[in-house]
Amino acid sequence: MKVEFVLNGKKVVVDVEPNELLINTLRDKLGVKSVKYACGIGECGNCTVLIDGEPVLSCLTLTVDVNGREVVTDEGLSREGLTKLQKAFIEEGAFQCGYCTPAFILMGEYLLREKQNPSIEDVKEYLKGVLCRCTGYINIFKAVLKTSSRREDSGNA
Amino acid sequence: MEDPYKLLEKWMSSESFLVVGRGVYRVDSLDKALGKALFTEDYYIDYFLENALFIKQVLSPLPHARIKSIDASRALSISGVYGVYTARDIPGENQVGYAIPDQPLLAQGKVRYPGEVVALVAARDYEKAIKAAEEVVVEYEELPALLDPLEALERRDVLIHEERGSNIAFQTRVRKGNVEEGFSKAQVVVENEYRLHHQEHAYLETEAALAIPESEGRITVIGGLQYPHLGQKIISRVLGIPMSKVKVVAPYIGGGFGGKDDEGPLTCAKAALVAYLTGKPAFILYSREESIKIHPKREAAVIRYKSGVDENGKLTAIDVTIIHDTGAYANRGPFILWRATMHASGPYEVPNAKVDGYAVYTNKVYQGSFRGFGNLSIQFAVERQMDLLAEKLGLDPVEFRLRNILREGSTTLTSQVLDHSVGVGEALEKTALKADWWRKRREIEEYNKTSERFKRGIGVAVAWHGISTSRAVPDWSNAYVKVELDGSVTVYTGIVEMGQGSPTSSHVQIVSEILGVPVDRVKVVFASTDAPDTGATHASRGTSIGGVGILVATAKIRERMASLAAKLLGVNPEDIEFRDGRVYSKSDPSKNISWRDLVREAYARGVEVSATGYYYLPKGRFDETVGQGFAYPAYSYIVLITEVEVDTWTGEVKVLRVYPGLAAGKIINPQQVEGQIEGAIAQAVGYTLMEYLYFNEKGWVVNTNFTDYVVPTAKDMPEIEKPVYVEDRFKHGAFGAKGVGEMALIPGPASIANAIAHALGVNITSTPLTPWRILEYTRTSGRG
Amino acid sequence: MYRLPGFEYYRPLSLEEALVLLDKLEDAMVLAGGTDLVLDLKTGRYKPKSIVDTSGLKELKYIVDTGEALRIGALTTIQELVDSPIIASKTPLLWEAAREFAYWQIRNMATIGGNLCNASPAADTAPPLLVYEAVVKAVSTSGERYIPVTEFFLGPRRTALDKKELLVEVVVPYRNLERHGYAYRKIGRRRGHDISIVSVAVALRVDDGLITDTRIALNSVAPVPIRARSIEEFLLGKEPSIDLFREASKLVDRDISPISDVRAPAEYRLHVSRILVEELLLKSYKRAFKGGFE
């Protein structure tokens, strides 16, 4: 089947079987590297993507289901350079092996879009579906919170 | 001056630093933040998807059985299937045991655990490989299986490895002083049996390797492993080709924690075998389920521990038996057991000691390296004992520990005199002060008197961890550093990047510090057998030991460049200073030359601008028959104070807060160190409260996915305070660094258990502390 | 890493079309959010010949308040329940269960219809819906019918639905529960997302000092999510007290039949079921009376 959708701002057309999963289309056919396989059953969140702005799991999504929709991955968050959150991840040392990082960044961006000034509890609630085995999450919380207050500052200015 | 020991000493004595000790951003930051970092599977997809064979493993469903026949004909008849490979097809040696030659790469004659790899199927794509693997028919003759190590220890009629004559894979012992006499002087004696369980690494990237046949019979393997040179050695052995024909590199690795130290070389060898036999690139990727079934786990242990103290609160003797459930193969079990054995006293002075260690075969997934390496379970026993002794003596747990703690000049369990770098006492005092230990402990006890359902507790645990390989086992560091014509610097090391950050932060910092070049002009080519053998990235050695070779090579180049600069600037070499990409005369900074120009001069004037840095760790003698002598060149130390709340009705435990205190030598990058501590605490919380393998009656691990094997999420983390640092510099570590990576996991479970014991007033002797286990412990006291 | 087996794929654009497909196709399964079904296809639990993908049927995504009940379209996602002020105010038990359900990404995909039709003993919307005595609307080309949730689950992964029927709506009456106190709690192995060891939903009404209605539902402790009828009957007409609730909670043994599995031993499930029932009865009572026992 021919499937057409917008991936990170660009229109793409792929020919897929109906049983193809979005994670495989993105990784095998469309050059997306940030979306990761880690559990295959929706438990680890490492394959998170935004579809029409909402976070979902690409390992449980059929590619045919994104026909006509918009898919964003970590690669597509910023056209030029780093987003503030990506920068904060670097500054706060919010990753180690980096395997889960793109999923955290997507969820963090999503959170900051929904809530300008999240509490630490909000951060945990939004991020709890992405598993990280290296960092213990603490620096990830810091990076997200840091970005939010910065946004607020610039908003007030 | 090119003597490595003198060079290290010289740099060790520096007092002020340009980049060392600061939170410099890691060089892998950008790629990782943008989602561009490449892991093994990414190379396969980018370059080999249509060309490489996909490998699927055929696993044994039985714990113990003789292989009667393997029929691959149906599998081979599927179009797109290239081959089915078994032990018979191995051209070299089918032997991959790291410590004892007891382990085949592919099952030979027998299978010894459910999940053992019997055959490899190679097909054009994933689907075909899966299908073919299901069609391989293996006929087994089932043998009686042993699942309990205590039973296996006794049984002679069922042998897991017949050739070894018993089910004991390995034995260790320590004999120090006179234990009977020690106990006779004791005022108080405490004796317990502890049971610690397995742990799954649950790194997010599963095992993967891509093998590419090249010209002249060479083979290159890209894979997730913690010691490329070990992979090279194993592949060369399995294929029967010289090591020089095998190149192994690891790209970014999605977590290792020890698991990829054991399984990584085997993963690479499987891919290499198929590539070698077919002449085609071959790729293997474990599914999560395969990963959990196949790869080695943290050891499960039974520890019998008896200890005595005199009326002054000084330990007089310990008598310890350690039994490790080593599973189907010894793997690194002997090293793990030695580590447990030599750490059996904890970081305390004990004049009389008897320790016996046994690694026992069972028909379960085998044990292997996992952050802490045998030390987590023994420190659990030690630290529970210390609390129980303190309680019986009526002493505060911190105070009691301080009376016995190792200090400079102390003699260890193996009778080694600690001549330097023993900051644990200071770390314990400072951490207790920071945590407001004495006041909190009182307040909590008051709170618990009136709170019926919810009880709080605060606990302390201290741990030590020997740096480097144990005993006289050789250990060295090695690296190759070259300065390019444009002044940028390339470093080659075998240390890998699996998240810990040594090649992407501390190694870069070391070079930048010594040559005064900006961090972004330094490139560390890591995890490659093109570098000299650097040893493994394990045992918390990536920065401290892995970095020494780099330090030495770089320091050699600096000496040469300093002489050249001195000549060019007309000053003497002692007056030369390197910073910010320039080289100055210290006394007259107007005399200077840019680093780049200096490099150009060096190329023009015949000064060699590349160097290897080899550093052999001086070690002493160790007598294995009594477990006495030189154990480690130094130890890292850590203190964890933990606060918990227990719901005595549901058995749920909440870890509220952790105060870490670290005596691990020089802290080269504090942000990275905190990341290591926080990550280790997450694994400790997971291990203690929710992670466990669930074995069925056939020895199968039942929970082989992340629905059933749960690890901590963002919501499960305690607050973690900024660590207290005692920088007790280590004379053989880069800038005095010891090791950090494993530290906070080691006393983590003990610290939580001690806090729970404080909350509930019960004796805790086992893990995991699941809610139902907690209720068993409270049954007598609470509402069970 | 995982691939799905092949199947014939249909993507109806209207409810009509979906029903016709279900009628016509042999061995078809409905796909909604896919958080259960895609997984079951991966592991081979189900091997249907065809898949009818209903995820595009916007007409089955709604929350309507009739004044007596909420009508919830089957394709409404769990996150939409969480985000809905109507759900929060009219059916707070369902709202609390939705908030504790999995995690963000899954809640964005998982539908209420899928949760019920999957008929897992651990389905988290089931305890509140059992308490509200919700009714589901099933339709097929031959007509429609209403099935009470209390009669919907027949066993693990088995429902009263016919193969050719589609669940289109969940009707949640709330008016007769407006004077009840209520409470919900889910226990798992960790604080982040987990399949429940047990979830309990309770609603309690007291008139003139006597209990006039109690509804208690639990999941993960029997082959299907269930009501604790023995306790409910025991409490009827009695005067509420801490001791009464404690005594009542012990009767849960008669209503549930937990098993041991990877997540917890049977004895623990039994024990926490009692604890939770007691705790939630008390909490419900306190909510109803803004204070509870003095």
Ligand SMILES: Cc1cc2nc3c(=O)[nH]c(=O)nc-3n(C[C@H](O)[C@H](O)[C@H](O)COP(=O)(O)OP(=O)(O)OC[C@H]3O[C@@H](n4cnc5c(N)ncnc54)[C@H](O)[C@@H]3O)c2cc1C
């Ligand atoms: C990581 C993870 C965490 C989870 N956590 C939870 C949790 O906390 N609590 C919980 O209860 N569940 C949980 N689940 C299970 C799952 O998310 C829910 O059961 C979800 O509500 C299923 O809805 P769905 O739309 O995804 O259904 P699908 O997977 O699309 O379908 C499920 C089943 O219902 C059938 N079906 C779906 N819609 C209809 C319909 N309208 N008419 C007839 N048949 C239909 C399908 O054929 C299929 O058999 C979790 C799942 C995952 C992967």
